[in-house]
Structure formats: structure tokens, C-alpha cells
Amino acid sequence: MKVITRLWRSSLGKKYLMALSGIALWVFVIGHLLGNLQVFLGPEKINGYAHFLKSQAGLLWGSRLGLLAMVVLHVASAISLSRQNRAARPIDYGAGAPPLAASYASRTMLMSGLIVAFFIVYHLLHYTLIVPAVNLQGVDFATYQRKLADNSETPDVYRMMIVGFRHPAVAASYVIAVGLLCLHLSHGLSSMFQSLGITRFSREGRDCFARGVGLLLFLGYCSIPISILLGFGKEVVK
Amino acid sequence: MKVRLKVWRQKNAESPGGFETYDTPDLNSNMSFLEMLDVVNEDLAGRGQEPIAFDHDCREGICGTCSLVINGKPHGPHRKVATCQTYMRSFKDGETIVVEPFRAKPFPLIRDLVVDRKSFDRIIQSGGFISVRTGSAPDANSTPVPKIHSDLAMDAAQCIGCGACVAACKNASAMLFVSAKVSHLGLLPQGQPERDRRVMAMVTTMDEEGFGSCTVTGSCEAVCPKAISLDFIARMNRDYGVALIKGEPRRNQASEGGA
Numbered sequence: 001m002k003v004i005t006r007l008w009r010s011s012l013g014k015k016y017l018m019a020l021s022g023i024a025l026w027v028f029v030i031g032h033l034l035g036n037l038q039v040f041l042g043p044e045k046i047n048g049y050a051h052f053l054k055s056q057a058g059l060l061w062g063s064r065l066g067l068l069a070m071v072v073l074h075v076a077s078a079i080s081l082s083r084q085n086r087a088a089r090p091i092d093y094g095a096g097a098p099p100l101a102a103s104y105a106s107r108t109m110l111m112s113g114l115i116v117a118f119f120i121v122y123h124l125l126h127y128t129l130i131v132p133a134v135n136l137q138g139v140d141f142a143t144y145q146r147k148l149a150d151n152s153e154t155p156d157v158y159r160m161m162i163v164g165f166r167h168p169a170v171a172a173s174y175v176i177a178v179g180l181l182c183l184h185l186s187h188g189l190s191s192m193f194q195s196l197g198i199t200r201f202s203r204e205g206r207d208c209f210a211r212g213v214g215l216l217l218f219l220g221y222c223s224i225p226i227s228i229l230l231g232f233g234k235e236v237v238k
Numbered sequence: 239m240k241v242r243l244k245v246w247r248q249k250n251a252e253s254p255g256g257f258e259t260y261d262t263p264d265l266n267s268n269m270s271f272l273e274m275l276d277v278v279n280e281d282l283a284g285r286g287q288e289p290i291a292f293d294h295d296c297r298e299g300i301c302g303t304c305s306l307v308i309n310g311k312p313h314g315p316h317r318k319v320a321t322c323q324t325y326m327r328s329f330k331d332g333e334t335i336v337v338e339p340f341r342a343k344p345f346p347l348i349r350d351l352v353v354d355r356k357s358f359d360r361i362i363q364s365g366g367f368i369s370v371r372t373g374s375a376p377d378a379n380s381t382p383v384p385k386i387h388s389d390l391a392m393d394a395a396q397c398i399g400c401g402a403c404v405a406a407c408k409n410a411s412a413m414l415f416v417s418a419k420v421s422h423l424g425l426l427p428q429g430q431p432e433r434d435r436r437v438m439a440m441v442t443t444m445d446e447e448g449f450g451s452c453t454v455t456g457s458c459e460a461v462c463p464k465a466i467s468l469d470f471i472a473r474m475n476r477d478y479g480v481a482l483i484k485g486e487p488r489r490n491q492a493s494e495g496g497a
Binding site for chain 1: 244246257307309310311336338341342343344406407408409410411441442444445448449450451452453454455456457459460461468469471472473474475476477478479482483485
């Protein structure tokens with residue numbers, strides 16, 4: 001117990017928590033992308049994947065609760081650290097120059113993170129809790145069902161994605177949020193090594209890795225709404 | 239040459255401060271920034287005005303006493319030098335130069351450009367002693383030190399404790415300073431017996447003094463007059479984590495019917 005209170009009380013300890021929860025969330029971001037990219041393999045594939053996830057209640061709820069815990073840990077440490085950081089520098093410089101040598105991503109971590117967090121709430125309302133009011137298409141995704149071999153019904157995720165992203169505002173908000181997430185990762189992934197004291201890799205290497213991964217994830221995630229806006233899968237829309 | 243100074247003037251911590259503008263007398267471009275301030279102060283005193291208070295001591299870049307944020311950058315426009323090694327030739331004739339004190343809650347302002355950096359001394363004090371054999375001088379090379387460790391330890395020992403890292407950091411984090419001090423002894427054989435205790439104590443004091451935490455922006459490294467590397471912060475993070483897991487040293491639990 002003493003280790004936990006000590007971890008939370010110390011600035012370095014909270015940085016470890018940031019880094020470790022960040023790694024867990026990053027792994028989810030990769031997994032989620034791999035799952036979503038199956039949309040390009042056709043309705044059977046992605047609907048089968050969605051059905052598989054839904055049928056594994058233990059795995060599904062275990063990951064959901066685990067992810068929620070990681071989000072809470074990440075956000076709580078971030079807010080606590082930011083408050084300390086602001087208190088440590090109550091007066092700004094009059095010369096008005098931005099902090100020296102600090103990248104844009106590094107200066108905006110809190111903001112990019114919070115915007116992404118708000119987007120995730122919207123995204124969950126949109127596709128997980130399927131609240132009709134937020135999809136801007138005037139349809140209820142809950143009615144998108146397909147029949148399985150044994151005549152039971154399961155959500156038609158493929159159609160939900162296509163119809164959902166055909167609205168330009170929805171697609172645009174997604175691209176912006178994913179852009180901010182990848183900006184966040186382009187600094188966060190590299191800082192994670194620093195916070196955990198992993199000096200095995202050079203700093204240039206770490207930065208390169210973080211930016212490369214950020215860019216790849218951005219391209220991967222954006223390929224979905226952009227393809228759909230350009231007409232991919234339009235056959236499901238009557 | 240002449241320049242126009244926009245200087246932060248503040249009588250003491252309690253009274254409000256503000257920028258005052260002064261046109262300097264004619265300057266020699268080979269004067270250091272501090273010599274320029276001496277000339278301005280002489281001029282101010284001659285006109286019956288209160289001279290500008292600023293910190294200085296050795297004026298050769300090794301004591302860590304001079305401070306100043308010049309045009310938004312601690313220690314002025316150049317890299318790897320302190321304010322005392324910044325010369326007026328680095329500025330343009332007629333330029334307006336903004337001069338401010340280091341800004342951080344753990345560095346309370348005393349007067350004008352002078353801040354109280356005793357929080358650094360308290361961090362050093364909390365680091366404590368090292369256990370070494372005293373008495374006659376040990377034989378040369380009796381304690382082998384790997385070359386890479388001695389190089390890194392000497393790089394860390396370069397830190398003059400000026401506080402520019404804190405002044406530059408948007409979070410007023412002292413981690414570059416603390417990590418240099420932690421690493422410098424942590425890398426050498428003489429520093430091993432108290433290594434864990436030292437890093438725990440110094441980080442705890444750093445937090446208690448109210449410094450912020452590191453968000454790896456790299457501002458500290460960019461302004462450090464001794465070019466201390468950000469890699470030392472990673473080293474400190476690792477040392478602290480190891481010390482946290484190991485915990486305080488303690489005796490083994492007594493076995494049944496023990497000694």
C-alpha cells in the first residue's frame with residue numbers, strides 16, 4: 001500500500017502511471033484499427049468479427065472495464081500533474097515567446113487529450129450506445145440487423161459504418177479527432193520511454209518511432225471515413 | 239552601440255512590479271550583458287535613481303549565480319553559455335531587449351531581477367552524504383570507474399545549479415537539475431551505498447518545493463549553459479522506480495524461535 005500512496009504522491013510516480021496507462025490505451029488504438037480495417041474485406045468479415053466480440057461477454061466486458069480504468073487513471077494523473085505544473089509557473093514571461101525548443105504536440109498534450117476524450121464519448125454514443133440523435137442521418141442504427149444461420153439477429157455493423165460516415169460532418173469530426181489523437185501519440189509514445197527511464201533507444205529513434213506510428217495510425221483510421229465519403233460501400237444505402 | 243532595455247522592476251515580493259524602459263548610454267559591443275547592466279546602473283545612480291538589482295558573481299560561467307531571462311530565453315540568445323558570457327555584440331544597435339527575472343513559484347522574487355533559489359540548496363541538502371573512506375588520500379586508480387560512466391558522471395557534474403532549466407520549462411520543472419545531481423553520484427562507485435536513498439529524498443524534496451513535472455518538451459536542455467542532456471531525466475526516472483520497488487532496506491524477518 002505504501003508503494004501505491006508514494007507512487008501517487010510523487011510527480012515521477014504519476015508519470016509512470018501516465019506512461020503505463022498510455023501504453024494500454026495505445027494497444028487498444030492499434031487493436032481497434034485492425035478490427036475496423038476489416039470493413040474493406042466486406043460485410044461478412046467485419047460483421048462476423050463484431051458478432052464474435054459480442055458473443056464473448058467476459059472478454060468484451062473485461063476489456064471495456066479495463067480500458068475504462070486505464071482512461072480514468074490516465075486522465076486523473078494528467079489533471080493532477082497539470083494542476084501542479086500550472087501552480088509551479090504562476091507568472092508567464094512578458095516577452096511572449098513560446099517555450100523554447102518545445103514541439104507543438106508537446107505543448108498541447110492536455111488539450112489534444114481532452115478533445116479526444118470528448119470525442120470518444122460522442123463516438124460511443126454514436127456506434128456503441130447507438131443514440132439516433134447523434135448520427136445526424138435521421139435513422140436508428142438499432143434497426144440495422146442481419147439474420148444469422150440459426151435465424152437469430154445480430155447488428156449489421158458494416159451498414160452502420162457506411163451510413164454513419166456518409167455524413168460529411170461526422171466524417172470530418174472523426175478525421176479531426178483521429179488527427180489530434182495521433183498528434184498526442186507522436187509526443188506521448190516517445191515520452192513514455194523517457195518517463196519509464198528506458199534509455200535503451202536513442203532519443204532520435206524514439207521520436208522517429210512515435211511520429212511514424214502516429215502517422216501510420218492516422219492514415220489507417222482516416223482511410224475508413226474517407227473511402228466511405230468517396231463512395232465505398234454505397235450499395236448498402238438504398 | 240546603444241540599446242533600449244525593457245526591464246522588470248519590483249521593489250520586493252509584496253509590492254507589484256512592472257516593466258520600465260531605459261535607453262542605455264553608449265556601449266562597447268564587447269561588453270558582457272552584465273557589464274552593460276553595470277554601465278546602466280552607474281548611469282541610473284548618477285541620475286539619483288535606484289539601480290537595477292541583478293545576481294552575478296564569478297562572471298566566467300562557472301558559478302551559476304547569474305540568471306535573467308533575455309528576450310524570453312534564460313541566459314540570452316546563445317546556447318551553452320550563461321548570461322555573463324553573453325556579449326552585447328550579439329544584439330543589434332538600437333534593439334529593444336526585454337529583461338525579466340526567472341519565473342517559478344519555488345523561486346520567489348526578492349527584488350527586480352533577483353530571485354531566491356534556495357529551493358535548489360534544500361534539494362541538494364536532502365541528497366545527504368556519501369560513505370567514503372576518510373583519512374589519508376587513497377592510491378590513484380584504487381577505485382576502477384568504467385570510462386563511459388566517468389564521462390557521463392562528469393557531464394552531469396557540469397551542472398552549475400543556475401536554475402535556467404526551471405525558468406525555461408513551461409511547468410517550472412527542476413528535473414534536469416535534480417537528474418544531473420542524482421546521476422552524477424549515481425554513476426560513480428563512491429555514490430552507490432546511498433544511491434536509492436538519495437534519489438528518493440531528492441525527488442521528494444523537489445516535489446515538496448513545488449516544482450512541476452517533466453513533459454519532455456526539451457526547453458531545459460535547450461537553455462542549459464552546460465548543455466546537460468535530457469537523457470539524465472530518463473536515468474533519474476529509472477533510478478527512482480528501482481528505488482521505489484526495492485523499498486527501504488530492512489532486516490530479514492526472524493524465523494520461528496529466532497536468534
